[in-house]
Amino acid sequence: MKLTPVMQKFVLHWGEMGSRWGVNRTVAQIHALLYLAKEPLTAEDITDTLGVARSNVSTSLRELQSWGLVKVVHVLGDRRDHFESMKDVWDIFLVIVEQRKRRELDPTLTTLRECVLESADERATDPEIKQRIAATLEFLEQLTGWYEQMKHLDHGTLIKLMALGTKIQGLLGKRG
Amino acid sequence: MKLTPVMQKFVLHWGEMGSRWGVNRTVAQIHALLYLAKEPLTAEDITDTLGVARSNVSTSLRELQSWGLVKVVHVLGDRRDHFESMKDVWDIFLVIVEQRKRRELDPTLTTLRECVLESADERATDPEIKQRIAATLEFLEQLTGWYEQMKHLDHGTLIKLMALGTKIQGLLGKRG
């Protein structure tokens, strides 16, 4: 697949940012490429376009599939796997948020719960410090609780919510 | 400073997670330690407690200060710098979100704007692809716009908002 200058810029940038988003460059580049592509691409298409090793493409596609961002499709009369990306940017965003929550928040929740349990019968730890750990846990539980609810709202509601912006403050003031 | 088992667990875990949050282990450990500490600590206290090189502590403290998470304080009759962390978990959260936005979103916004401008007079790029890039930009602008508004709300409002959860859907339905 031939990349125009703009497409190339998009793909390269997505790759750069990937590392800051916790995925490696190749994975992010492949995702960007498939996101732009009009038709599903084969692993070899991707190899040629991005100039990375075939094996690297294979592993990266696996990762993207495990995230649910990319899926395999088949083209009639072609034996090879073709890959296509989710196209709706909202859907993609929600998947990414979910994955990051799993990797960046859930383990911490687990550990903090353990800490709170263990601190209960640990005389050596100062009460103020125990309290600080407990407050941290409480905050994160509140945050993820909110997220769990948000993620079940449909797109329309979410978009309205975002559009509402600061008006929400008045809305709450009147009621809460 | 002597760490109790629970404190140690907290600090070590925070360090582990640090890498997933885009900061290195030492920076995250120091942040955790200062967050728990009842009193401001000196760089040497930190060195001793965590068992990392003094120079490493110095650089890490610099980073934490540049983020605004840690500040220097002075103790009467002591020449050395003492460091203390922001203690309110909400404040810390907002700082981290702001920093991550700057590193993970703002550069992408810039690049996407350039892409959209450049794609305008690039005949080679398919209209559908141009459209996809434009839609991505639009989404991210909406998202950051929403965030910019949220971050100016006071804590109380934010907490109420989170507590509201899915009830928001009904609220919007009636009005929007």
Add this chain to the structure above:
DNA sequence: TCTTTATTTCTGTATTTACTGAAATTTCAG
């Protein structure tokens, strides 16, 4: 000013992570 203490900068090393290319495995047509 000189000397001691505190802090930072910098260079080389260690650790971690990403990637390639070869080998092994799977898949499928004939």
Add this chain to the structure above:
DNA sequence: CTGAAATTTCAGTAAATACAGAAATAAAGA
């Protein structure tokens, strides 16, 4: 069942990042 095509696994290498320790700089009392 056989051979070719497609894909995956894996071991070694390369690149990026974090870190320690030494050297340099800065700050403050004498």
